[in-house]
Every structure is written in C-alpha cells, then in structure tokens.
Amino acid sequence: MRKPVSFFFIVALLLSNAVLLSACGGQSSVAPEKKEDGKSFTIVTSFYPLYISAINVAKDVPGVKVVNMTEQTTGCLHDYQLVPEDLKTLSEAQVFIVNGAGMEAFMDKVVSQLPNLKIVEASKGIPLITGEGEEGDNPHVWVSISNDIQQVKNIGLQLAALDPDHAAQYSANTTAYAAKLEDLQARMHQSLDGVKNKDIITFHEAFPYFAQEFKLNIAAVIEREPGSEPSAAELAETIETVRQAKIKALFAEPQYPAKAAETIANETGAKLYILDPVVTGPMEPDAYIKIMEANLKTLEEALN
CATH class of the missing domain: 3.40.50.1980 (Nitrogenase molybdenum iron protein domain)
Incomplete structure (x- = not known):
C-alpha cells in the first residue's frame, strides 16, 4: 500500500522549484546571449566602382558589412546632392570610402554633420590630370587599371588601420584582388x-x-x-x-x-x-x- 505524501514534503518541493526557476530567470536577464552582429563594422561607399573595390577588400571579414550609398542610376557623382536618406545611411557607418580628387563635392556637408565618421580616400597619392579652364582635376582615376589597383591598395591599407583586429584579412584580400587586376592589366597591355x-x-x-x-x-x-x-x-x-x-x-x-x-x-x-x-x-x-x-x-x- 502506497504511503501518503507528506504536506511538508510537497511545500518543500514547490519552494525548491520556485528557487530554481527564479535563478534561471535572473541569469537570462543579467547575461543575455550576444547577437552575431553585436560587433558589426559598417563601411559605406560613395558610388559603384568603390563598392566593387570594397567588397573585394572586405571579403569574408567577420562582422563587416559594405553598403553603397547612391543608386546605380546616379552614375558618376557630378553635382550630386546628398539627400536625407544618405545622411541616415552614413550615420550608421563607421567608415565612408570616397573616390576623392573632387568627385564628391558634398564632402564638406558630410564632415560638418558627421565629424566622427572615418573617411577613406581611395585616390590618395594618385597623380591627377588637370582639366581645361576651370574644370579642375579629373576625378575618373579608377578607369585606369593601374589607378584602380592603387585605389584598392589604398582602401586595404586604410581599412586595416581602422579595423586592426582584421588587418591581416584585409591585407590578404587586397593582395588577392590586386593580383587579379594586375593579370587583367597585363592582358590589356598585350592586346592594346x-x-x-x-x-x-x-x-x-x-x-x-x-x-x-x-x-x-x-x-x-x-x-x-x-x-x-x-x-x-x-x-x-x-x-x-x-x-x-x-x-x-x-x-x-x-x-x-x-x-x-x-x-x-x-x-x-x-x-x-x-x-x-x-x-x-x-x-x-x-x-x-x-x-x-x-x-x-x-x-x-x-x-x-
């Protein structure tokens, strides 16, 4: 014959379960699991050719996202005016990759409104062709294969400095993509x-x-x-x-x-x-x- 369960045993069991549930709940709220994107590093590019360079340099780097700011229909950024959505995109970024050489005429506005945004200038150190009259320097440096290679290397070096935890991977990606461009360059010279x-x-x-x-x-x-x-x-x-x-x-x-x-x-x-x-x-x-x-x-x- 089964013995009756003691009233005090039941109370003790309930109290024990309550303590366990309370402990579990407290642990969850104090130390929640970190999301995978908890350390995201967002890179924004000003327009298409820089986006292509950046996704090669940042390929498979953990936590890094590359976003292109302008629509494809924009083409070159001749006289491009920033819209509120552009500033919103930039406000969520850590790095803004620009062509430089006068292509982005809106940079004063970006710098004044987002002073903490890190700027990577891809055309840094590239000799520029001066335009006729008041045209200023020609900014279309990426159309030359040699200059595009230099831009890729500039982007790689500057991203490695700004995100040192992944410097080795930026460097490896830069070397790999530059090698592909150098092969293209050799083939084009051989033909032209x-x-x-x-x-x-x-x-x-x-x-x-x-x-x-x-x-x-x-x-x-x-x-x-x-x-x-x-x-x-x-x-x-x-x-x-x-x-x-x-x-x-x-x-x-x-x-x-x-x-x-x-x-x-x-x-x-x-x-x-x-x-x-x-x-x-x-x-x-x-x-x-x-x-x-x-x-x-x-x-x-x-x-x-």
Whole structure:
C-alpha cells in the first residue's frame, strides 16, 4: 500500500522549484546571449566602382558589412546632392570610402554633420590630370587599371588601420584582388599596346586616365559634362576633327543617351561603339574585371 505524501514534503518541493526557476530567470536577464552582429563594422561607399573595390577588400571579414550609398542610376557623382536618406545611411557607418580628387563635392556637408565618421580616400597619392579652364582635376582615376589597383591598395591599407583586429584579412584580400587586376592589366597591355589606330573620340571626360595608360589619343570629347548636349558649333567642330583625322571609332557610354554620337557617326561614317567607364553594373566582386574585359573586346575590334 502506497504511503501518503507528506504536506511538508510537497511545500518543500514547490519552494525548491520556485528557487530554481527564479535563478534561471535572473541569469537570462543579467547575461543575455550576444547577437552575431553585436560587433558589426559598417563601411559605406560613395558610388559603384568603390563598392566593387570594397567588397573585394572586405571579403569574408567577420562582422563587416559594405553598403553603397547612391543608386546605380546616379552614375558618376557630378553635382550630386546628398539627400536625407544618405545622411541616415552614413550615420550608421563607421567608415565612408570616397573616390576623392573632387568627385564628391558634398564632402564638406558630410564632415560638418558627421565629424566622427572615418573617411577613406581611395585616390590618395594618385597623380591627377588637370582639366581645361576651370574644370579642375579629373576625378575618373579608377578607369585606369593601374589607378584602380592603387585605389584598392589604398582602401586595404586604410581599412586595416581602422579595423586592426582584421588587418591581416584585409591585407590578404587586397593582395588577392590586386593580383587579379594586375593579370587583367597585363592582358590589356598585350592586346592594346600594338594597335595602329590611336585616335579616339570619347563621350565625356571619363577616359583620360585610361587613354594615358594605353597611350591612346583622345582627339575630341562629345559631351564635356554628361547630359549636356553639345552646341551646334561644338558638334560641327567634332565632325570636322573626325573627318580631318580620319578617325574610325566613336565611343558612347551605356549610362547615357548617344544621340550626339549617333549624329557624328552619321555625318562622318565613323563607327559607333560602347565603352563602359564602370560607374554602373552588377553588384558582384568580379564586375570591374568583366566590364573591362568587355571594353577590351570592343577596343580590339574598333582599333585594329
């Protein structure tokens, strides 16, 4: 026959369970589990080509997130004005990677409103090409493979200094991506150094550094500022340049309408090609390389 359970035993058991539950609850509130993103390190880039460089340099670095500030439709940041959403994005970042060389005309506003934000200037130390008249320095340094390699190295060095816990990984990623770019550079030089036709007409002032690297001569520029149609006199002058120099290749850009370039091609018989300055494209690590490989094929056809 089963013995009756003592009243005092039941009370003791209940009190014991209450103490255990209280202890568990107290431990949970005092020392909650840390989230995986508890030590996140957010990097914001000003526009597309810097984003591609940054995702390669920061590849697989724990806790690091790379965000591009501007929409792809922005293209180059000519006269770009910050919007409230941009400042919100930057306020949540630890680092802002910019091209520099005058590309980001809004930097005074960023510095004044977010004085603690660390700025990484990718074009640091790169010799700049001075524009005509009051144009200032040409900021399109990344279009040259050599300069893009230097920008990647600048980004790697500065991120390693700002996030020293992961300096070794930034360094390894920088070396690996720079090696890919150097291979691209060698292939492009092998193909383009011997071309006979060196004179080209470009759409806007995006290609002087590229032309400098591959010893091409930009005989004329269709639109000094993208989106600003050339005047009738400027159009006539370019048409005359094409005829006199017997230029066979005109280059428009995929980001902008090619109406003026088409007019010149129709008037001169020159063929119109597309050359991409890498300001829009897939948000993928190999995008810069793939776009430049497509440019290489275009140039091989146009200049040989």
